[in-house]
Amino acid sequence: MQNFGSNDDLDEKGHVMTEQPKIKVKFEPKPKPSACPICTVEYYQKFFDIEQRDVYMRVRCSLLSWKPEFQQCVAKNPDLWGPLWISTTIIFILFAGGNLSRFLLEEDKKHFQYEYNYMYVAVFLVYAMAFVIPIILGVIMKYILKSELGVFDIVCMYGYSLSVYIFVLILCIIPYNEAQWFFLMSGLANSTIFLLVNLWDFIKKSKPALMIAIPIIVFNVALILCFKFYFFRLIYAVDD
C-alpha cells in the first residue's frame, strides 16, 4: 500500500528513491541553427582556411595569367582573404599614388590641395569590382547558366585578378601620359586574360556562356578608364 504521508522521495513509479550520489552532468545545449547562416562569422571561416604560402601561390598564378592553373591552385578552397586585402591595398595605392602623381606635376608645391574624394571613389570603385560584380556574375553563371563554379569561386578569381594592379598602379605614379597608358594596358591585358583563360572551360560550352565574356571585358576596360581619367589624369598647368 502506498504511504502518502511519507517524507521519502518517490519516483514516478512510486518506488522510494534512496539517496543517489549527485552526478554533475555538463548540459551542453545543441547550438541553435542561426536564422541567417550567411550572417555568422562561422560561415565565412571556411573562406579563410588558407596559409600564407597559398596566397603567394594564388597571386603568382594570377600574374602568370596565360596559364589556366588557377582552379588547380585553389583546389576547391576559394578564399576571401585575398580579394579583401588585395582590393584594400589597391584603394590605398589609388588614394596615396593618385595624389602623389598630381603632386609631382604641381608647380606650386607649397599650396598643394589634397583630394580627399579619391578615398570615397576608390572605395566604391574597387570594392564594386572586387565583390559586387563577381557576385552578380557568379549568381548568373551558377543559377542561370548552370556553371559548376560557385559564387565564391568567381569572387576569389576576380579578387586575385586585381593583384596585377598593385604593381601597375604604383608604376602609374610616374607622371608621363604614355607610360601610364602602357602600364594600364598591360594590367588590363593581364587581368582580362587571366579571367577568360580560367573560365574558358565554361565559356566555350554554349552561346549564352560565351556572352559572359562580354561583361567581363567591358567591366575591366571601364575600370582602367576610371583609373586613368579620375585618379591619374594629368592636368598640366595652363598659363592664363
Add this chain to the structure above:
Amino acid sequence: MDYTNQRPPQNYSQMDDQKTQDLEESVSETIMRDLKMIAYKLKYVLIPKEQEDNGKELRNWDLWGPLIFCLVLAMTLSFKAESTTTSTKSDVFAIIFVLIWVGAFIVTLNAQLLGGKVSFFQSVCLLGYCVFPINIEAIIIAFFGSYLPFLVKLIPVFLCFAWSAYSSVGFMASLVPPHKKKLAVYPVFLFYLFLSWFSLIV
C-alpha cells in the same frame, strides 16, 4: 581613499561597495583614476618589456583610451588640413574617425576569421592604444612640418609607424596558428600605414 592601484573587483559584493564609493567620490577623482588607468594600459601596450604575463592585462579592455586617441588624431589632422572651406576639414575628420574604428573592426574580424580566438573588444582596445605613436607623429608634423624638408619629416613618421606596428603585431601574431601569422599581421601593417600616410600628407 586611494583608488589608483585598485585591482578590478573579484566578486559582486566588492563591486557594490566600489559602486557606492564611485558615486561618493568627486568628479576629479574619477577622471584622474580613469586617466591613470589609460596611462597604465598605454605603457603596458607600447613598452613590450612590461608584458610579462603575455597580454593578460588586456582582458580588462576599455574603449576610452582608443576613443581619446582617435579624437585627438582626427582633430589634429583636421585642424592642420589646409582649406578655404570647412568641408575639407570635416572630410579629414570623418575619414580618420571612420578609418580607425572600421579599420580596427575589420582587422579584428580578419583575425577571428583566420581562426584566432580573441575577444573582439580586446583586440579593438589594443589596436586603439597602438594609435598613440601615430598621434605623436601627427602632432610633431603639425607643429614643425612646415619648417622641415620632406625627407626629414619622413623620419618621425617612419619611426612612429614602426613603433605602432611592432607593438600590435606581437599580440596579433600570437592569436592565430603559425602558418597564418603573416595573413593576420599584414592588415595591421596596412591599417597603420594608412594612418601614418594621413599624418604625413596633411
